[in-house]
Structures are given as C-alpha cells and as structure tokens.
Amino acid sequence: MSSPVWFITSLVLLSLLLFQAILLVRTSQTYGVGFHNEIAALKPAIQLTETRFKSAILTFPNGTMYVPDPSLDSKGRLYAGPPSDEIDAAWHDLLYGRYVRFTDEEVLWLNSDSTLPSLTPITTEQTRRINETGYYGGPDMLHSLHCVNSIRKHLDYDHYANRMPMFKPALERLHINHCLEQLRQAILCHGDLTPVTLKPVWNEELGMWILLGETERQHTCRDGHAIAKAWRERATKTGYLRAE
Numbered sequence: 001m002s003s004p005v006w007f008i009t010s011l012v013l014l015s016l017l018l019f020q021a022i023l024l025v026r027t028s029q030t031y032g033v034g035f036h037n038e039i040a041a042l043k044p045a046i047q048l049t050e051t052r053f054k055s056a057i058l059t060f061p062n063g064t065m066y067v068p069d070p071s072l073d074s075k076g077r078l079y080a081g082p083p084s085d086e087i088d089a090a091w092h093d094l095l096y097g098r099y100v101r102f103t104d105e106e107v108l109w110l111n112s113d114s115t116l117p118s119l120t121p122i123t124t125e126q127t128r129r130i131n132e133t134g135y136y137g138g139p140d141m142l143h144s145l146h147c148v149n150s151i152r153k154h155l156d157y158d159h160y161a162n163r164m165p166m167f168k169p170a171l172e173r174l175h176i177n178h179c180l181e182q183l184r185q186a187i188l189c190h191g192d193l194t195p196v197t198l199k200p201v202w203n204e205e206l207g208m209w210i211l212l213g214e215t216e217r218q219h220t221c222r223d224g225h226a227i228a229k230a231w232r233e234r235a236t237k238t239g240y241l242r243a244e
Helices: 004-027 040-045 085-095 104-111 140-155 157-163 169-190 224-238
Strands: 048-052 197-203 208-214 218-222
Touching: 040 104, 040 224, 085 140, 140 157, 140 169, 140 224, 218 224
Parallel strands: none
Antiparallel strands: 048 218, 197 208
8 A cells, every 4th residue: 555655745746736837827927928818929019118107287386287298109299189180190100000810820719719709700892991801800909099099089079070970979979988988997907006196286267276186107017109019010911901
C-alpha cells in the first residue's frame, strides 16, 4: 500500500500546480496586455501612458469660467465647439476605418460565443461602401467615440439634420439614447479611479458660490490614438467600411 505521506505530498503538489496555472491565466490578462475577449490583433498596440486631460474649466478672479487649454488633434483642430468643417474633419480622421473586415480566424473566434447568433456577412450588393463581401466590425473604443461624435452633432441638430437623412427625429432620439447608454456603460466598465477634487469659487455674475470640478490630475491610460492608428493600418490590408 502507498504511504499516506506520499499521497498527501502528491495532493499538495497537485494543488500548488493547479493554483499556479490559475494564477498564470489571471496575471496574463491585464489592462496593460489585454484580455481574452479583446481583439487579438490589437493587443500589440496597447501602450500604457500617463496623461493629464485637457479642456479643464478654470476661473478668472471674478469667478467667470473659461477653458484655456482645449483638446486638439495632431493637426491643431478642435473636437468640440460650434459646427465647422475643421471639427468635422478632426472627427472623420479619428473615426476613419473603424469597421474592418475580419479574417476567417477572427470570425471563428467571434462565432465561438454561444450566447450570441452567428455573424451575418455584409455583401457588395447591399452597400457600395465595401470592396469585398465579408464580416465587418471594430473595437468598442471607436464605437464609443462614434457615440460622442453623434451627441456632438445632436447638440446642433438643425445644422446636421440634412447630412443625416437616415436619422429622422424619432430614430435620432433612439440613436442618442443608445449612445448615452453606451457611454454610461463604457465609463462604468473602465472605472477610472483618478481623483477629481472640488474647488469653491465665488462667481460675481451669478452672485453665488459654485463648486468647480478640478480635472487636471494625471491619468494612467491606454494610448487610444496608438490603438486607432494600428486599426487603420489593419484596415488598409483587409478592407474596411468607408464613411458615408
């Protein structure tokens, strides 16, 4: 008969090996390297960076609020403000090529999610915005940015309505409600713990104290521009859905 000591020793070693395997799986999936349910082709593009958000609201001595340092793209164009061709171009360049044709391997991976129906192909007969029939999609980051841009346009709906013939008022409301929910869930999903502090400011024009959120602290982020750049490079190789 086997010695109880050997049995216990073997059981302990097996438990340690199992624990190590579980720990290895968990530690191999992090914010800095990517998770099992993220697009594998984009994981090499993940770069962690320290950054301070721009477009913080500051105040003059009399409490009047202003934004001294708005966010600009690489060409010096604003992302927010009254409608302009320059702002539209900045958003176009940011979202360019967001829906790319998936490879056969990626389609198999996506269809392995048994809780969802299989993907449906888009054909060249259905739209002239693709050069090749296939399965198209992209990272959720770009979808969320599309939602930000849609809300921006909704703020000036009269200006953009004629450029968005699909979105009649009822459908536009449905789309905006979807985008608000998309962004709410995305923000809760990412759970940024960087602190925002409050500063009491006396506003002479309003004749009251306001509590101003200070948003200039340093954040640890994935470099979204690097991810978007890698996806655009991928788009030129496998094909993508052209913007309307």
